[in-house]
Amino acid sequence: MMRRLYFHRDSKRGVKGTYDWLVEEVDELGEALHGENKEGLEEEFADVIAWLASLANITGIDLEQASLRKYPHKCPKCGGSPCQCTF
Amino acid sequence: MMRRLYFHRDSKRGVKGTYDWLVEEVDELGEALHGENKEGLEEEFADVIAWLASLANITGIDLEQASLRKYPHKCPKCGGSPCQCTF
Numbered sequence: 001m002m003r004r005l006y007f008h009r010d011s012k013r014g015v016k017g018t019y020d021w022l023v024e025e026v027d028e029l030g031e032a033l034h035g036e037n038k039e040g041l042e043e044e045f046a047d048v049i050a051w052l053a054s055l056a057n058i059t060g061i062d063l064e065q066a067s068l069r070k071y072p073h074k075c076p077k078c079g080g081s082p083c084q085c086t087f
Numbered sequence: 088m089m090r091r092l093y094f095h096r097d098s099k100r101g102v103k104g105t106y107d108w109l110v111e112e113v114d115e116l117g118e119a120l121h122g123e124n125k126e127g128l129e130e131e132f133a134d135v136i137a138w139l140a141s142l143a144n145i146t147g148i149d150l151e152q153a154s155l156r157k158y159p160h161k162c163p164k165c166g167g168s169p170c171q172c173t174f
Contacts, residue, residue, distance in 0.1 A: 063132055
């Protein structure tokens with residue numbers, strides 16, 4: 001869905017510009033975490049994943065495949081499910 | 088899946104500590120975007136979405152619901168599909 005909505009726009013913006021927007025949205029998420037507005041917080045999570053997905057699209061990364069390769073239903077560090085890492 | 092793997096660990100770490108890890112992973116993604124290692128880049132995307140999902144879990148946000156509420160198959164700003172915003 002994010003590819004259909006934003007691939008053309010963000011391809012023109014470029015990788016650096018799109019990454020910079022992602023960073024800005026992560027900052028806004030950090031601010032929203034301090035507040036009490038749950039609806040606003042939900043919107044900031046949506047914005048972060050939207051920009052992350054669009055950045056993945058314009059860099060040729062399949063986000064779902066990337067996630068399942070690194071996190072194949074167990075922790076990549078300790079192998080546990082749930083994770084047993086102590087850090 | 089991220090809830091099963093990391094909810095217990097990241098609940099103990101807390102919202103601030105988990106958010107700080109997310110920011111660090113976003114930084115690492117930014118560095119990987121400058122390189123030529125596509126497999127490494129894919130791993131950094133996986134780490135960002137993993138920490139984002141875990142942060143959503145410990146703050147009581149459903150990431151899929153959040154995304155579809157804000158991005159209901161059209162751009163929330165212009166209503167377009169694809170987006171017609173000019174910024």
